[in-house]
Amino acid sequence: MAQAALDVYGFELNLSPEEAQARKACEAKQQKRAGKWETYFKQSKLPPASKLKKYCREGIPPSYRAWVWEEVSGATKLQSEHMNNYYEAMVHQGQATSPSARQVELDLPRTFPSNAWVASAEGQSALRNVLLAFSVHKPDVGYCQSMNFVAAMLLLCLDLSEERAFWVMVALIDDNGILYHDMYASDLVGTHVEMRSLEELTYKKLPKLYKHLQEQQCEMSIIATDWFLCLFATTLPSETAARVWDALLNEGPKVLFRVALALLKTSEAVLLKQDNVGLLLREIRQAVTHTHDRDKLMKVAFDGIGSMPMARIENYRQVKQEAVEFEMKRRNARKNLDHALVTSPQDSRVMQVEGISGVADRVRHKYGK
DSSP states (O other): OOOOOBOTTSOBOOOOHHHHHHHHHHHHHHHHHHHHHHHHHHTTOOOOHHHHHHHHHHOOOHHHHHHHHHHHHTHHHHHHTSOTTHHHHHHHHHHHHOTTHHHHHHHGGGSSTTSHHHHSHHHHHHHHHHHHHHHHHSTTTOOOTTHHHHHHHHHHHTTTOHHHHHHHHHHHHSTTOSSOTTTTSTTOHHHHHHHHHHHHHHHHHOHHHHHHHHHTTOOHHHHHHHHHHTTTTTTSOHHHHHHHHHHHHHHOTHHHHHHHHHHHHHTHHHHTTOOSHHHHHHHHHHHHHTOOOHHHHHHHHHHSSOOOOHHHHHHHHHHHHHHHHHHHHHHHHHHHHHHHHHHOHHHHHHHHHHOHHHHHHHHHHHHOO
16 A cells, blocks of 8 residues: 655645645745745854745745744843843753643644644654643643643654744744734733624625625634634644744734635635535635645735735734623623522522512622622
């Protein structure tokens, strides 16, 4: 039996002839770009800012990703601000005290099980160490499901180095990190904000598709939550996802919005023909899974979406943050009310006499407005 073809990161390739041809063309362009990066790598010096953005958008050859990602993400600087053995110390502390250890252990075998290295004893150990170390480095976040895929992708792209993966993960998620704050909070409030901001951008950039999604009652969170939480690592082919990360780590989260809109735009004609949520999700997932032409995707993302300054996204975020926080407070108040009705005999008697409003007044007084 013939051995399945693997991509550069060890994931199985099942390509149509057209997809194989597109991937081959991308590989050829990547080889041509390698010479540019080699010059700077030998000097241990990144390209000047005037060229860096262009080069990252065009794609970083896999052999140079570890060096470039550490530099452009700020991971190298973050590491220099801590003691020499900080990562090792966090690993030991995480193994001994992390409240997330049980959930991490459950998620390890679920993380890219088809990837031979990730599924191996070595890969599982490396992934465990990175996740536990991060969980005690940033205890207010700890561990959130989906971070396992981000960490695994980092390991694969960063020469299987635990320490490099840890520090780039810190650069992504830490306070003042690359990603929007609270993306991985227990209530995912930051992710909710990003989904609503993406929905607003879809309304502006793809109004026909936005209207169709609204008519089909297909919320953006159903489509794109995994895209943002896993940074496309579980949806796009790994080589395409890494290409997205080339720009993300250099330019920041607006790249996630551009790529999301590019995926929606390139699938718009097909999506507009679907008349229910199930079919919409099937078509977009199918399209994303087969996006092997990474050059085409990134061209649409940066040349086919139009102007999208970060200031506009920040304005959307501010408005959406307020709305999400209000809804979270209202939801928590309702939970508190339900809890009081179920658990408090006193409130049950009050309800018999004063009705639901009497109980609600007591709960508001107890838990705050």
